[in-house]
Amino acid sequence: MIRSRWMRLGVGAAMTVIMTNGMDRQRGHVFALLAFVTYGTVFALGAWPATGLWRLTRRHPAADVAIGGAFLALLLFFCLLLIPPLAWWAAALIAMSLGAVLVPVLKRLAMARSARRAA
Known part of the structure; x- marks a missing residue:
């Protein structure tokens, strides 16, 4: 580290x-x-600093989902672009589809984890 x-x-x-x-x-x-x-x-x-990011996402949960979703979809897109035979538009569709599925799942997991800590 x-x-x-x-x-x-x-x-x-x-x-x-x-x-x-x-x-x-x-x-x-x-x-x-x-x-x-x-x-x-x-x-x-x-x-x-990690504490600054945690404070920002606690104060603005919608920003957490938006920022996380945007970066997750973009990073998936660029990872898929590294596959040479895959067209850029196909990589974009796959990344958007996976982002639309993974972001809500990851957000629910994070909320469940924070609820367990609070309980």
Whole structure:
């Protein structure tokens, strides 16, 4: 586990560049730009203190679902884009379908876990 916020940002920036470069070689500049924005945001949020994120999601449960769902669908989309014969529109449909199913399931699991802790 990396303890320094600057070190986490540095590792996140390096991983973002590596993933963007791979996406650029396989799918082109447009998808590489989308991957850069997505992975950069994910790694920047990873450098944020965990307590701050927990407080934000406790105060705004709708934001928790929206942010989680958006990033889950985007990350699924980029993972599916790494399969060369799969068209980009098919990857988008699969990612949106899986996101629509997984986000409510994960939210219910999280709510059940927090209810067990409170009880």
